[in-house]
Amino acid sequence: MYFPLNPEQEMIQVMVEQFAAREVAPGAAKRDESGEFPQSLVWKMAQLGLCGMMSPVKYGGSEVGAVAYVLALMEIASACASSAVTMSVTNLSCEPLALFGNEDQKIRLLTPMASGKFLGAFALTEPEAGSNLAEIRCKARRKGALYLINGSKIFITNGAYAGEIFVLARTGESGGRGLTAFMVEKDSPGLKVGKNIQKMGLRASNTVELLFEDCEVAEENRIGKEGEGMMIVIRALASGRIGIAAQAVGMIRACLEEAKTYSLQRQQFNKFLSGHQAVQWMIAEIATGLEAATLLTLSAAALKDAGRPYMKEASMAKLFATETLNRCAYQALQVHGGYGYTKEFPIERIYRDARVTTIYEGTSEVQRMLIAKETLKP
Ligand SMILES: Cc1cc2nc3c(=O)[nH]c(=O)nc-3n(C[C@H](O)[C@H](O)[C@H](O)COP(=O)(O)OP(=O)(O)OC[C@H]3O[C@@H](n4cnc5c(N)ncnc54)[C@H](O)[C@@H]3O)c2cc1C
Numbered sequence: 536m537y538f539p540l541n542p543e544q545e546m547i548q549v550m551v552e553q554f555a556a557r558e559v560a561p562g563a564a565k566r567d568e569s570g571e572f573p574q575s576l577v578w579k580m581a582q583l584g585l586c587g588m589m590s591p592v593k594y595g596g597s598e599v600g601a602v603a604y605v606l607a608l609m610e611i612a613s614a615c616a617s618s619a620v621t622m623s624v625t626n627l628s629c630e631p632l633a634l635f636g637n638e639d640q641k642i643r644l645l646t647p648m649a650s651g652k653f654l655g656a657f658a659l660t661e662p663e664a665g666s667n668l669a670e671i672r673c674k675a676r677r678k679g680a681l682y683l684i685n686g687s688k689i690f691i692t693n694g695a696y697a698g699e700i701f702v703l704a705r706t707g708e709s710g711g712r713g714l715t716a717f718m719v720e721k722d723s724p725g726l727k728v729g730k731n732i733q734k735m736g737l738r739a740s741n742t743v744e745l746l747f748e749d750c751e752v753a754e755e756n757r758i759g760k761e762g763e764g765m766m767i768v769i770r771a772l773a774s775g776r777i778g779i780a781a782q783a784v785g786m787i788r789a790c791l792e793e794a795k796t797y798s799l800q801r802q803q804f805n806k807f808l809s810g811h812q813a814v815q816w817m818i819a820e821i822a823t824g825l826e827a828a829t830l831l832t833l834s835a836a837a838l839k840d841a842g843r844p845y846m847k848e849a850s851m852a853k854l855f856a857t858e859t860l861n862r863c864a865y866q867a868l869q870v871h872g873g874y875g876y877t878k879e880f881p882i883e884r885i886y887r888d889a890r891v892t893t894i895y896e897g898t899s900e901v902q903r904m905l906i907a908k909e910t911l912k913p
Pocket residue numbers: 624656657658659660664665666667689690691692693734737742891894895896897898899900901
C-alpha cells in the first residue's frame with residue numbers, strides 16, 4: 536500500500552502501536568470475559584492525548600487531524616475493539632463543540648473532554664428512533680434560562696462514565712427540523728443512568744440506557760440554534776463514521792494476524808494449513824480486504840484534513856470496512872476450525888466484536904441510502 540504519511544503522523548502511529556501492544560492488548564481477553572469497564576486503561580489513553588485528536592490545541596485537543604486520528608484508532612482497535620469504541624465516541628462527542636460551539640462552550644465544555652479529563656457520550660438513539668432520527672421523541676421544553684429534557688435514550692456508549700453527553704432532543708415541530716443539540720453535564724438534576732445493556736461483543740465498552748426526567752440543562756449548553764440539531768449531528772457523524780471505519784480496519788488487521796499465525800502452526804494432512812490452497816485463498820482475501828479498507832478510510836480522513844467534502848467517502852469507508860471486517864472475521868475463524876469457536880483463541884472475541892460495526896453510527900443500509908443519494912445528485 537502506498538499512502539504517504541508526514542513525520543508527525545508516522546510518529547503518532549508508532550507511539551500508539553507501542554502503547555497498544557504494552558497496555559491495551561494484554562488484558563483484552565480478560566476484560567471481555569469480566570465485562571468490566573477498564574477505567575484505569577481509559578485514563579491512560581486519555582493521558583496519551585487520544586480523546587480530542589481532531590480538536591484544537593487551544594481547547595485541550597491534540598489537533599493532529601483525521602489521518603493521525605484514524606491511524607491511532609486502527610492501532611487501538613487491532614488490540615482491543617472495546618477500547619477503540621470508547622475512544623472513538625469521546626472524539627465524536629468533541630466534534631459538535633469543535634465545529635459549532637461558541638467560545639464559552641469551547642472553553643467550558645470542549646476543553647475538559649478533548650484534554651481527556653473525562654469521557655464524552657453521544658446520545659441519539661431512542662427506543663422508537665434508531666435509523667430514523669427524525670422520529671426522536673425526547674423533548675426539551677424551555678423554562679426561563681433552562682431547558683427541561685424528558686424522555687429516554689438507549690444504547691449509549693460511555694453513558695455511565697461520561698462527564699458530558701451530547702443529546703439530540705425535540706424543541707419544535709415533528710421531523711428533523713424540530714431537533715436541537717445540547718451538551719448535558721453528568722450531574723445535571725433529572726439525568727439518570729438506566730439499564731446496563733448486556734451485549735454479545737464489545738463487552739468491555741459501556742452501553743447504557745439514559746433517562747431524562749425534567750433534566751435541567753442551562754440555555755448556555757445548547758449548541759447552535761433551536762432546530763439546528765439534525766444538521767449538527769449529520770456533520771459530526773460523518774467524522775464519526777471515519778472512526779468506525781478505522782476501528783474495522785484495525786480489527787481486519789487482527790483477523791489477518793490471527794489467521795496467519797494459526798495457519799503457520801497447525802498441521803493437517805501432513806502439511807501446515809498455510810500450505811493448503813483453500814486456506815491460502817482465505818488469507819489472500821483477508822489481506823486484500825485490509826488493503827482496500829485501509830485506503831478508503833485514509834482517503835476519507837485525508838479529504839477531511841484538506842477541508843474538502845467527505846461525507847459520501849466517510850459513508851463508503853464505513854460501509855466497506857465494516858462489511859469487509861465481518862467477512863474477514865468469518866474467514867479467519869474458519870481458518871481456525873473448531874478451535875476458533877473456543878475462548879482459547881482471540882478470533883472468537885474479534886468475531887463477536889465485529890458484528891455491531893455494520894449497525895452503529897448508521898447501519899449499512901443507511902450508509903447505502905446516503906451514498907446513493909449523493910451519487911444520484913444531478
Ligand atoms: C453496542 C452498541 C453501541 C451503540 N452506541 C450508540 C451511541 O453511543 N449513541 C447512540 O445514539 N446510539 C448508539 N447505538 C445505537 C445504534 O446507532 C442503532 O442501533 C442503529 O442506529 C440502528 O438503530 P436500531 O437499532 O433502532 O435499528 P432500526 O432502525 O430499527 O433498524 C433495524 C433494521 O432495519 C433496517 N432499516 C431501517 N430503516 C430502513 C430503511 N429505510 N431502508 C432499509 N433498511 C432500513 C436497518 O438498517 C436495520 O437493519 C449503539 C448500538 C449498539 C448495539
